[in-house]
Amino acid sequence: MTEHVNFHFEIDGENFTSAGEASVRIKKNLREMGFSPEIIRRVSVAMYEGEINMVIHANGGTADVDIYCDRIEIVLSDRGPGISNIELAMQEGYSTAPENVRSLGFGAGMGLPNMKRYTDDMKIESKVGEGTTISMTVWV
Amino acid sequence: MSHNKHSVTLDISKCKGCTNCIKRCPTEAIRVRDGHAVIKEDRCIDCGECIRVCPYQAKKATYDKFEDFSHYRYKIAIPAPALYGQFEDLEDVDEVLTALLQCGFDAVFEVSRAAELVTEYTRRYMKKLDIEKPVISSACPAIVRLIAMRFPYLKDNLLPLLPPIEYAARLARREAQESHPDLTDDDICVLFISPCPAKVSYVRNPLGVEKSAVSGTLAIHDFYFRIRSKRKEITTPLPLSQTGIIGLNWASSGGESTSLLSDKYLAADGIENCIHVLDEIENGTLHNLEFVELNACIGGCVGGTLNVENPFIAKARLRSLRKYLPISRNHAEISEQIPNDLFLTSDLEVDASSKLSEDRMTAITKMAAIEQIYRTLPHLDCGSCGAPSCHALAEDIVKGEASETDCLIQLREHFEKQEPNV
Structure with missing residues (x-):
């Protein structure tokens, strides 16, 4: 038996209006695999926030979701500007999102805090000028 | 039947x-x-x-035929408000209701009357503190089934009150037995005149209640001509209608939510739009919303496939019909909160048919197999294999319902490889 299944997504930074589609795909897949609604919600919200972040700040990136029996691992990777002060970025309400996306309701400074809230484990690796990789785990 | x-x-x-x-x-x-x-x-x-x-x-x-119910002693029509939008020169709802009596019904009870009461009770329900917001309307049975199948997490957001069709049937039975005490419940049949197939299915296989008080469903487009010919014979319509603006508004998208007198609502129509909204609610990205009204058909119930008229024309006609009507003509008792018998009694069964397996390990293995097969398919979503998309074909193959040779593109490539000169 295959122990896990991987889903790889290229998040298109040019196409703001399609941001969030990987999250919808993962949601459907998790449902078909019989995960509980609570787990599905946590994973899809964390994914969604991550996707939006990559599109707003980093001109896109990649998302890898590995689904195991007991956990779901999400790795979001981009080659964007990086986060200079992670502690500050993690504060609720802190945002560097540009004005044009705020009009759509984004940029409330809740992206990273929500990702942390909805996952059991979250690790941010970021280098200014090189990019950011965020790894999250949701235990079932 | x-x-x-x-x-x-x-x-x-x-x-x-x-x-x-x-x-x-x-x-x-x-x-x-x-x-x-x-x-x-x-x-x-x-x-x-x-x-x-x-x-x-x-x-x-x-759908059912009127003649199937001829053995009942007392027959009540409960017309959907969308019915009134089907007639081009209608000046008054009473003309249609009187024609229904002429068609052989013993009584009529407008579903829009029950809708006005459901509206009042919904306003009371919205004031409760311990409820999931946004509250999602449970009036469209196609949407309720969609939620059970694709959005199980939103189950608790559904308004747990009887939909107008069900409440109307119960009130109609009650009213009949009050005016005719000799009637038993088995003597009465209640027939819904429906704009859509989803309501036909609802009556056969109800949601939220054990058994529907509706006995059968007639299609608007099937019964329309009988009503039309009887209407011509009527000189003085009987004063039967007891519906106001709110009740008639329920026939179109936005009617249910605007009557809640709060601007924190969203009303979407058309099944794809509804799915999109449900995705957003599930993602938690819609803020500050109290009520969500979703209609599977474009335009709302006037857009149902059992109607005669174009939904936008029907909607315009309903707008002129409601002119000079009172806002609402059915009011809930002030004393009581929400009567117990207005709440849905059975839990909505979340559908498990989309699950790959009950066992998670097996499900993951199957999902991995689906992805592997999917990668080999042409990603054209042409549909010639009989499945709606390449991904759906991959799922069908793993479920054992289709085979890889069903893909015509692959079959052709396979053939070309074997006989390069052909």
């Missing part, structure tokens, strides 16, 4: 096996097998999209 619990069915003799319906079905419930469409019963939500799109009229809605 059909024993099939679904209203939407296929007439095999008319089906050419084209791909129109499989591509349009929002729950991917249709496949083409052996040259004709096959509806997966456990996935169909009776939204009627396939009926709309089929160029050969092979998809149709089944």
